[in-house]
Amino acid sequence: MISRFILGHRTEMLKKLEAxxxxxLEGMGFSLVDIEFQPQGREGAIVRLFVDRDSGIDIGGCxxxxxxxxxxxxxxxxxxxxxxxxxSSPGLDRRLATAVEIDAALGSRVQLRLVKGNERRNLTGxxxxxxxxxxxxxxxxxxxxxxxxxxxxxxxxYDFGG
Numbered sequence: 298m299i300s301r302f303i304l305g306h307r308t309e310m311l312k313k314l315e316a317x318x319x320x321x322l323e324g325m326g327f328s329l330v331d332i333e334f335q336p337q338g339r340e341g342a343i344v345r346l347f348v349d350r351d352s353g354i355d356i357g358g359c360x361x362x363x364x365x366x367x368x369x370x371x372x373x374x375x376x377x378x379x380x381x382x383x384x385s386s387p388g389l390d391r392r393l394a395t396a397v398e399i400d401a402a403l404g405s406r407v408q409l410r411l412v413k414g415n416e417r418r419n420l421t422g423x424x425x426x427x428x429x430x431x432x433x434x435x436x437x438x439x440x441x442x443x444x445x446x447x448x449x450x451x452x453x454x455y456d457f458g459g
Contacts, residue, residue, distance in 0.1 A: 330387040343383065
């Protein structure tokens with residue numbers, strides 16, 4: 298399976314979880330926005346799913362997605378030992394990780410967290426363009442091309458219109 302996620306480091310476990318969960322969730326009308334996996338927590342591993350629907354997501358939708366994901370994970374059993382499953386809305390400052398979501402956010406303000414390197418670690422600006430290798434971000438009058446592999450995380454900055 299080819300990952301729909303183009304941002305963030307995708308471990309083998311994240312790829313496995315995506316392969317198990319994405320299509321069944323989509324079949325139930327959900328969009329899998331992102332996945333987090335922490336292998337060690339106080340009570341075992343933690344799996345966080347961020348889901349949405351075209352009509353928006355509420356607590357009932359999160360509960361429905363959680364039940365489906367839980368049953369799929371019980372059958373496939375990809376995680377050794379105990380784990381905690383958390384399902385939530387991506388929120389107003391939603392994380393952007395797929396090509397579809399990034400393209401939908403073109404023209405919006407975003408905040409990027411970059412992987413460690415010799416250059417700066419955070420970047421905030423207007424998302425101007427995306428191609429297969431990079432994003433173009435406009436900060437004031439300057440445009441910066443950021444390689445996709447340097448982007449650890451990107452969030453939408455919600456504009457309240459004020």
